[in-house]
Amino acid sequence: MIDLISELLSYHFIVRAIVVGMLVSLCSALLGVSLVLKRYSMIGDGLSHIGFGALAIAAALNLAPLAVAVPVVVGAAFLLLRMSESRRVSGDAAIALASTSAVAIGVIVISLSSGMGNDVYNYMFGSILAMSRGDVILSVTLSVAVLALFILSYNKIFAVTFDETFARATGVHTKRYDMLISVLAAVTVVLGMRMMGALLISSLIIFPALTSMRVCRTFRGVVICSAVVSVICFLIGIVISYAAALPTGASVVVVNLAVFALFSAAGAILRRT
Amino acid sequence: MTPLITCENVALSYDNKIIAENLNFIINEGDYLCIVGENGSGKSTLMRALLGLKAPSDGMITYGEGLKQTEIGYLPQQTAVQRDFPASVFEVVLSGCLSQRGAKPFYSSEEKKLAVENMERLKISDLKKRCYRNLSGGQQQRVLLARALCATRKMLLLDEPVTGLDPVVSSELYCIVKDINKQFGITIVMISHDIHSAADHADHILHLGGDDVFFGTAEEYKQSPVGKAYLGGHHHD
Numbered sequence A: 001m002i003d004l005i006s007e008l009l010s011y012h013f014i015v016r017a018i019v020v021g022m023l024v025s026l027c028s029a030l031l032g033v034s035l036v037l038k039r040y041s042m043i044g045d046g047l048s049h050i051g052f053g054a055l056a057i058a059a060a061l062n063l064a065p066l067a068v069a070v071p072v073v074v075g076a077a078f079l080l081l082r083m084s085e086s087r088r089v090s091g092d093a094a095i096a097l098a099s100t101s102a103v104a105i106g107v108i109v110i111s112l113s114s115g116m117g118n119d120v121y122n123y124m125f126g127s128i129l130a131m132s133r134g135d136v137i138l139s140v141t142l143s144v145a146v147l148a149l150f151i152l153s154y155n156k157i158f159a160v161t162f163d164e165t166f167a168r169a170t171g172v173h174t175k176r177y178d179m180l181i182s183v184l185a186a187v188t189v190v191l192g193m194r195m196m197g198a199l200l201i202s203s204l205i206i207f208p209a210l211t212s213m214r215v216c217r218t219f220r221g222v223v224i225c226s227a228v229v230s231v232i233c234f235l236i237g238i239v240i241s242y243a244a245a246l247p248t249g250a251s252v253v254v255v256n257l258a259v260f261a262l263f264s265a266a267g268a269i270l271r272r273t
Numbered sequence B: 001m002t003p004l005i006t007c008e009n010v011a012l013s014y015d016n017k018i019i020a021e022n023l024n025f026i027i028n029e030g031d032y033l034c035i036v037g038e039n040g041s042g043k044s045t046l047m048r049a050l051l052g053l054k055a056p057s058d059g060m061i062t063y064g065e066g067l068k069q070t071e072i073g074y075l076p077q078q079t080a081v082q083r084d085f086p087a088s089v090f091e092v093v094l095s096g097c098l099s100q101r102g103a104k105p106f107y108s109s110e111e112k113k114l115a116v117e118n119m120e121r122l123k124i125s126d127l128k129k130r131c132y133r134n135l136s137g138g139q140q141q142r143v144l145l146a147r148a149l150c151a152t153r154k155m156l157l158l159d160e161p162v163t164g165l166d167p168v169v170s171s172e173l174y175c176i177v178k179d180i181n182k183q184f185g186i187t188i189v190m191i192s193h194d195i196h197s198a199a200d201h202a203d204h205i206l207h208l209g210g211d212d213v214f215f216g217t218a219e220e221y222k223q224s225p226v227g228k229a230y231l232g233g234h235h236h237d
């Protein structure tokens, strides 16, 4: 085991992936609690598909991938939130529309520019080789910013998540915090999606929150538990993927699934006694 | 006396359907106003309008100088909290202190003390660590009341606060409300179906219901035809 880990750490690209992956897991777990409780889980999924389109276009135009995808997806987060507020289009329909359109455009752009193949596979399911040095620096900066903003707004996020009407009636700018949550989620999704894959990144948002809600009974408990569970699952997942030569993103998701099952069982036992 | 809130010819509607109209009344600092009326007469909607959550379709609501939204406590009639929301009672009560914090991110020890005091007032101290979702309806109501008290600086709006409370706690609640009204000069606006307690405790009554809107002091209400009918009609149940 120790040998395996020291071998793992001798590869620079894996160390980079671990650093970015841990930060992304942490951010997505924290934001996930609020997104899941507000019934916005699908936003993470929608944003990652839009991110896929943005990355495809960036690659075709030979632009820096993150520099293109971050603003595009943040903009999309604004729009999706607007759409789910207006009564004309229902929120989940709006997300489905936007995300499938983005995937379609992305696939067309890729097949026009380089032909289908590995690229699409990597975008969809992630690749551990994806992170360059510059990406790592940008990712670390952005995820530290996400963490700091989350911690500073923690109490407001609780109030807005628990009872938006009361928060608004007593003068909290709830729209601002809704925006903040989705912008932070957008940044996190883009940072994580190239490693985890566009199809799998949203699981990092949803699984830890659901897992810890099986056993924890307070908001703070759920937030802390999600963060810990998410980081540990990521680390176990990356070790397994290396040892068994499996795709990283899928391994992390499967570990999350296993832990979710474990916590569900624990929760059921706790409730019975 | 400075008016805190003035309503002039206010009309409320949903999707162009008028719920209530020709509402004219003034809430002064230190008033205790009770809003009564049948189900569906627009009481909750009016309260939401007073809170700025819903725009009136006609007329004007003006706020007196110095009434900030962050100084208002509010108890909604229904809180749409999801079934499995993980939140402890203390977390919920403490979130009432949030509005006065402004940009400051964390709660001070004074605010935690205030939350603890309000929990004692409403006799829910022993529930502090319990999960909000697993409480009984009356217990949840008391938690939300404690939260509203934490948010109150100048004004407290209560939408049917005694629903689901047992008689002992209800009468204690009336005392608490009366107390903060008299002692701290906090303006109270309460919606209630408990018309007799309302007429006894409040100093002003607003009666909604179609064409016969009544606004006046509790004494005037007891003498008015609307009030007599309404008060009398409830003696028999």
Ligand SMILES: Nc1ncnc2c1ncn2[C@@H]1O[C@H](COP(=O)(O)OP(=O)(O)OP(=O)(O)O)[C@@H](O)[C@H]1O
Pocket (backbone or CB within 6 Å): B014, B015, B019, B037, B038, B039, B040, B041, B042, B043, B044, B045, B046, B077
């Ligand atoms: N969101 C809404 N959309 C459309 N109509 C609504 C909405 N909320 C309330 N109404 C309608 O407005 C009217 C007034 O509702 P409101 O909740 O203000 O009544 P209320 O006086 O508080 O009644 P209760 O005593 O039952 O609490 C009702 O006829 C109701 O059907």
Ligand SMILES: [Mg+2]
Pocket (backbone or CB within 6 Å): B043, B044, B045, B077, B159
């Ligand atoms: Mg009502």
